Amino acid sequence: MNRTKKLAFLAxxxxxxxxxxxxxxxxxxxxxxxxxxxxxxxDFKGSDPTGAPGxxxxxxxxxxGEYLTRAADCAACHTVxxxxxxxxxxxxxLPMIGTIYSTNITPDQETGIGAWSDKEFLKTLHQGIGKDGxxxxxxxxxxxYALMTDSDVLAIKAYLLTLKPVKYTPPxxxxxxxxxxxxxMMFWNALFKPSHRFRxxxxxxxxxxxxxxxxxxxxxxxxxxxxxxxxxxxxxxxxFAGAIVQGWKAYNIxxxxxxxxxxxxxxxxxxxxxxxxAENRGSAGGPMSxxxxxxxxxxxxxxxxxxxxxxxxxxPNGDGTDVAAAPTPKVxxxxxxxxxxxxxxxxxxHVFEGACIGCHQFDGKGAVSNYASLIGSRTxxxxxxxxxxxxxxxxxxxxxxxxxGFMPNFGxxxxxxxxxGVVNYVTGRFGTSASxxxxxxxxxxxxxx
Numbered sequence: 001m002n003r004t005k006k007l008a009f010l011a012x013x014x015x016x017x018x019x020x021x022x023x024x025x026x027x028x029x030x031x032x033x034x035x036x037x038x039x040x041x042x043d044f045k046g047s048d049p050t051g052a053p054g055x056x057x058x059x060x061x062x063x064x065g066e067y068l069t070r071a072a073d074c075a076a077c078h079t080v081x082x083x084x085x086x087x088x089x090x091x092x093x094l095p096m097i098g099t100i101y102s103t104n105i106t107p108d109q110e111t112g113i114g115a116w117s118d119k120e121f122l123k124t125l126h127q128g129i130g131k132d133g134x135x136x137x138x139x140x141x142x143x144x145y146a147l148m149t150d151s152d153v154l155a156i157k158a159y160l161l162t163l164k165p166v167k168y169t170p171p172x173x174x175x176x177x178x179x180x181x182x183x184x185m186m187f188w189n190a191l192f193k194p195s196h197r198f199r200x201x202x203x204x205x206x207x208x209x210x211x212x213x214x215x216x217x218x219x220x221x222x223x224x225x226x227x228x229x230x231x232x233x234x235x236x237x238x239x240f241a242g243a244i245v246q247g248w249k250a251y252n253i254x255x256x257x258x259x260x261x262x263x264x265x266x267x268x269x270x271x272x273x274x275x276x277x278a279e280n281r282g283s284a285g286g287p288m289s290x291x292x293x294x295x296x297x298x299x300x301x302x303x304x305x306x307x308x309x310x311x312x313x314x315x316p317n318g319d320g321t322d323v324a325a326a327p328t329p330k331v332x333x334x335x336x337x338x339x340x341x342x343x344x345x346x347x348x349x350h351v352f353e354g355a356c357i358g359c360h361q362f363d364g365k366g367a368v369s370n371y372a373s374l375i376g377s378r379t380x381x382x383x384x385x386x387x388x389x390x391x392x393x394x395x396x397x398x399x400x401x402x403x404x405g406f407m408p409n410f411g412x413x414x415x416x417x418x419x420x421g422v423v424n425y426v427t428g429r430f431g432t433s434a435s436x437x438x439x440x441x442x443x444x445x446x447x448x449x
Contacts, residue, residue: 036203049209065159071218073295089170098175108165135185144220147198192233211310224250241317242324248286256318280332282377285396332376348425385423385435416442
């Protein structure tokens with residue numbers, strides 16, 4: 001084989017490798033798992049699954065935009081805890097990449113979006129390119145918002161422009177090389193950003209299509225619940241199988257019986273989505289409690305049902321070796337009201353008796369509210385103890401249920417040894433397998449974001 005042929009052969013091999021990698025990594029259509037024909041929205045003969053729900057069909061643009069802004073959960077990322085709504089500045093710490101801060105999306109003319117044109121706003125949400133022409137990073141979920149219709153995007157803008165302007169410039173991003181070279185996002189976008197708007201499935205029912213739009217375009221559920229690949233793109237081959245977000249487990253929400261929501265009733269799933277609690281399944285905590293607080297609790301009942309219907313249609317995807325795996329108990333286990341002996345509970349028992357029993361009780365059913373119930377929850381059944389430790393370290397609450405949904409911060413008052421002990425006690429008493437957390441594990445979780 002002469003030199004020219006060798007070079008040609010190597011070029012073919014290289015192209016094949018690149019093509020195989022491209023095919024393996026690219027996200028594709030997030031609804032591709034479902035059978036049926038996907039069509040352009042303009043060609044769809046069924047009811048329009050996009051936009052605000054039917055009860056707002058005759059409402060003005062701002063009212064529709066308010067609903068869609070909540071459905072898109074804009075407040076969660078663009079509001080610092082205790083800060084002014086939508087003023088930005090919330091840090092996103094990305095391993096090996098650096099820290100990205102959310103932007104100000106109030107209608108301030110200088111530091112917000114007050115001077116943005118419709119075209120600029122559309123380009124930001126659909127293409128991930130800001131008003132200054134620079135590429136944004138996917139901490140902003142434009143790969144999901146790319147599926148939104150123009151009319152829905154502009155309705156959101158109309159609502160945001162009615163808010164009180166806040167003059168505030170968030171801190172500059174602190175991104176390491178080469179990730180600070182924003183032009184590289186062009187190649188990332190080619191792999192992971194949809195090039196089209198939402199395409200309904202002509203062979204699926206109206207409720208499914210509505211749920212798909214709410215989950216994939218507006219709610220961007222995959223950004224937390226789908227693991228990412230080596231290029232930080234969503235790995236839709238493991239769609240909704242769970243991931244670690246800000247140190248918390250975003251649990252598997254596929255209909256897998258052992259690791260997902262397959263054994264949940266419709267009533268439990270819809271209750272969890274709309275109110276942050278499902279009887280014998282637990283309560284929302286951490287980032288998920290923020291989603292309920294800022295977004296899901298405002299959704300209409302038909303929209304909640306549509307979301308639940310869509311989630312239960314996703315292929316089951318369970319794996320106990322996954323980083324975010326936590327088993328789903330099929331039946332809530334009854335626990336005696338009597339405490340175990342100090343010898344059987346260790347230091348964790350003493351902490352539980354002193355700090356936890358007032359809300360959770362020894363039988364785990366919750367003294368003040370069912371939101372405090374530990375029975376059947378994956379947090380108590382997770383042998384890694386991840387979310388239990390995070391809840392103790394930083395607290396967790398559902399603001400709209402007031403004190404009944406409030407979990408105070410114990411991280412400042414208790415040592416790593418005490419927190420590890422009480423997590424191990426709780427998972428052993430209320431779960432099926434006790435965690436084996438060490439003080440070192442807790443120390444690492446204190447630093448997790």
